[in-house]
Amino acid sequence: xxxxxxxxxxxxxxxxxxxxxxxxxxxxxxxxxxxxxxxxxxxxxxxxxxxxxxxxxxxxxxxxxxxxxxxxxxxxxxxxxxxxxxxxxxxxxxxxxxxxxxxxxxxxxxxxxxxxx
Amino acid sequence: xxxxxxxxxxxxxxxxxxxxxxxxxxxxxxxxxxxxxxxxxxxxxxxxxxxxxxxxxxxxxxxxxxxxxxxxxxxxxxxxxxxxxxxxxxxxxxxxxxxxxxxxxxxxxxxxxxxx
Numbered sequence: 001x002x003x004x005x006x007x008x009x010x011x012x013x014x015x016x017x018x019x020x021x022x023x024x025x026x027x028x029x030x031x032x033x034x035x036x037x038x039x040x041x042x043x044x045x046x047x048x049x050x051x052x053x054x055x056x057x058x059x060x061x062x063x064x065x066x067x068x069x070x071x072x073x074x075x076x077x078x079x080x081x082x083x084x085x086x087x088x089x090x091x092x093x094x095x096x097x098x099x100x101x102x103x104x105x106x107x108x109x110x111x112x113x114x115x116x117x
Numbered sequence: 118x119x120x121x122x123x124x125x126x127x128x129x130x131x132x133x134x135x136x137x138x139x140x141x142x143x144x145x146x147x148x149x150x151x152x153x154x155x156x157x158x159x160x161x162x163x164x165x166x167x168x169x170x171x172x173x174x175x176x177x178x179x180x181x182x183x184x185x186x187x188x189x190x191x192x193x194x195x196x197x198x199x200x201x202x203x204x205x206x207x208x209x210x211x212x213x214x215x216x217x218x219x220x221x222x223x224x225x226x227x228x229x230x231x232x233x
Contacts, residue, residue, distance in 0.1 A: 034221065043121070043207055043224040090160065103150050103211070103222065104173045107160035 006108035023091030032094040121225035142210030149191040
């Protein structure tokens, strides 16, 4: 069964500082990996995804993530955090389904990011 | 292009009642998935529909059901509501088609269900 672990429940960083959110996954086949962000009262917005190819993927809002198969990790990074980045971040792994979509996502428990000014 | 829409946005029901939530996918998207988000269990996959057929199912009791219409709109139904069903129900759509890959899911804002 697939699983995702986000070891940090809550992280606080200063505006302008760098950020790294950790994600470890367990999946028996080629993983389809995602990072989503959720602001209070909102749905999930896709930041970036990894299906195959280059292990360093770029996303929206200046985020990037690196897939490391040997470590079963897909950590999210941003070189300089903005106050508007404060939100909850979810890592997810998907199983390739009938529709060709990496559906049936399994999410981590999320990391809440607080940004201090 | 309009995003995924979910109605209603908020709902209060009493234990034992049933509820129907609606999701309209992004125009042209044919796959709709549903997720439940609670503080205790986090985000959990409920089911996925494509071409009016359930293609994937999560580990939820039979009280949770869904369907998809020919225009790809989807509804989910929860019967005999329990207090533990209080959650944010998220719908996601994708443009996946059989035989192709790399289609991500786009989420709606969710329906906040409170069971009293």
